[in-house]
Amino acid sequence: MSKPFLRHFEQGVLSSNYDLAKDALNLAVRNSYWTSSRERIMSQFVVYQTEKGSSKSDLGMIIPQVVPMGTITRRAVENTWLTASNAKASRLGSELKAMIQAPPGYCFVGADVDSEELWVASLVGDSVFKIHGGTAIGWMTLEGTKNEGTDLHSKTAKILGISRNDAKVFNYGRIYGAGVKFATSLLKKFNPSLSEEAARKTAIELYAATKGMSEKVSKRKMWFGGSESIVFNRLETIAEQSQPKTPVLGAGITSALQKKNLNSNTFLPSRINWAIQSSGVDYLHLLVISMEYLLKRYKLDARLSITVHDEIRYLAKEEDKYKCAMVLQIANLWTRAMFCHQLGIDEVPQSCAFFSAVDIDHVLRKEVDLDCRTPSNPTAISPGEALSIYDLLAKKEIQELLASVDEDKLLEYAVPQEAKPTELLDKDLIGPNKSLFIKMQIATSQKEFNEHKNIFLRNKRRGTQSLDEYKNTYEKQEILQGSFGDVSFDAIQDMIDGLEMYKETKKTKQAKKTAKVNDEKTETELGSEPAVSNVPEEETKSEINYPLREMTRFKPKHRPMFR
Structure with missing residues (x-):
């Protein structure tokens, strides 16, 4: 029987009336x-420890034949340990x-x-x-829990009548941009009793209900009306950049994509997949580098053993195991x-700040309480420890470790003032168009x-709204904070009045010029003269989103920005 049919036999969908056939299927x-x-x-490439006078020892190690960046998402590739299934x-x-023992x-x-x-993916949307x-x-990612069945995968499994593991495949397929056709085939695969x-x-x-409907806005597809429309739009915006970069470390995509x-x-699905999975590689890199620093800082006897995408395992000395677990929690927080x-969010929710549990075990396995009994291993393996952040903080040696820490004076370190990759996504949205862009995505009807x-399109065509519309919107507090900064509307109006006076003065001077001066030279001279403004200098230098600098450099040949 071919492999695709075996799972149906395990689930009882397929069977046989003959005992011999059942035995063959079981085998x-x-x-x-x-x-x-x-x-x-x-x-596997195995290296055994050799001692003087002996040819071979029982102690050895396997060196996995890993390709560190084997895919376009920069994930590691290895055909045995990175793909090994859990014990069944x-x-x-x-x-x-x-069977890998410390x-x-x-x-x-x-x-x-x-x-x-x-x-x-949810953070990109948030x-x-x-x-x-x-x-x-x-919200569901932060508040939902697997144990209570309130996380996204558990809810999806309940709605669709499939297992939670199948729901994970289904959800990630949706997030990565798979369409209705893919979802239909998955549903039929996971629940064979469903008709086409x-x-x-x-x-x-x-x-x-989740992705919503789509429509073109400024030659770009936009999803709206779904509970996850904003997430899909944000991911597609990242993927559609001319040179896409991961939101955190700014790693670029291969030129082929x-x-x-x-x-x-x-x-597009491959590029969305890259945006998320390559960010997962950023996560792993940050975690490994943080651990490397902390292990040296606190002189702990531990070293990296293996990473499997979103899993990480260190080989630690018995006396340092709890300290190693604690610094792993700190590295995750960082x-x-x-x-x-x-x-752009300078807060970390407690619900995701730490690992739900750090495993301390003498063998490699998915969960510390799995006995790993199989036909080839009938003897149960003794369980290990799984410690939450609260369990670790309750231990005396961890309290002593934290008490001995000399806190760095973080204010002494300069924070690099570099533009974040995500800031480039909204660079074309000015003033109220930021809020309108969000309102379009959360609209519940066509x-x-x-x-x-x-x-939105009208504002984009003329660059901005009229002053009255801006003022009304500002007073209703419907635009994003910081659109005008600390500059008052009276100051803006005074500046515009000053510009109008400046225009009249320039017209008078221009009328007195001789006919020999050509138009091009006139425009050059006018453009080089400084503009006059009633706005105080400190206000024109404010770090605000509103285009004050352009207005104070107003030239007569330009039309007024406001009408």
Whole structure:
């Protein structure tokens, strides 16, 4: 029986009336993992410890044949350890990872980043509002928990009638830009009892509620009306840049997927996938570098053992295991803080600041309480420890460690004033168009969307709104904070009046000039003379979004900015 049918036999969808056929199917299921993995496992590069007078020791290590950046998302590639499945009671050899044991006196200390890619995607959406939980998916990511069944994957599984693991595949497919056709095929695969029509109807309804509807705005597709429209728009904006960069460390995409090198096939799902997964690689890099610094700073005997995408494991000395777990929590906090800061939110929610648990174990496995019993390993493996941040803080040695820390005077360090990659996404949005851009995305009807769209396009055509419209909008506090800074409307009006007086003066002077002076020379001279403004100098130098500098450099040949 071919591999795609084995899962249906395990689930009881397929069966047989003959005992011999059932035994054959059971053997096929039991041996499927070992059959596909045997050659890779037997060909591992193993180095044994040698001692004087002996040829071979029981202590050795495997050096994985890893390609550090093997994909366009910069993820590592390795065909055995990075793809090894968790131990399953019915699969021969599936306890593979648990056979890797720490040497005497050492243990593995590590953790899995909780919903890493989902959090990155939700944070990108929340960056529009500059507040955590500003979007529906952002709120669910922060408040939902796997144990209570309130996280996104659990909710999706319940709605669609599939398992949580299948729901994860479905959700990430949606976030990465897969369409209704892909969702329909997944639903049928995960729930074979669904008909084609029922699966398609469910997919369409789900996409309408989450992704929403789309329409062109300024030659660009915009999603609106869905609970996750803002997230999709933000991710597509990142992917559609001429030179896309990850929001945190600014890593660029391969030139093969830059817009200038693409034709009719834009590979948009691949580029959205890159934006999230490559950000996940940024997360791993920040985590590893932070740990490297902290281990040296506190002189802990530990070193990096292996990373598997969103998992990280250190080999630590037994006496340093709790300290290593604590600095891993601190490194994670720093990494989350860096992500939030780079996306314009200078806060870190406590619900995601720390790992839900740090695993301390003597073998490699997904969870410390898995016994890893399989047909080839009938003996249960003793459990390890899983410690939350509260468990660690309660330990005396951790309290002593934290008490001995000499706090750095952070104010002595200069903060680099570099433009964040996400700041480039909104560079064309001026004044109230920022809020209108958001209002279009959260519109609940086509009529509401069109109303905001018309105002948005009108503002974009003339560059800004009239002064009266600006004033009304400002007084209603509907535009984003900082559009006018500390400059009052009276000051702006005085400046405009001064510019009008300046225009009249220049017209009088121009009339007295001789006819021999050509128009080009006249315009050059007029443009080089300084403009007169009634606005105090300190106000014109304000760091504000409103284009005061352009107005104070007003030239007579230009038309007034306000009418």
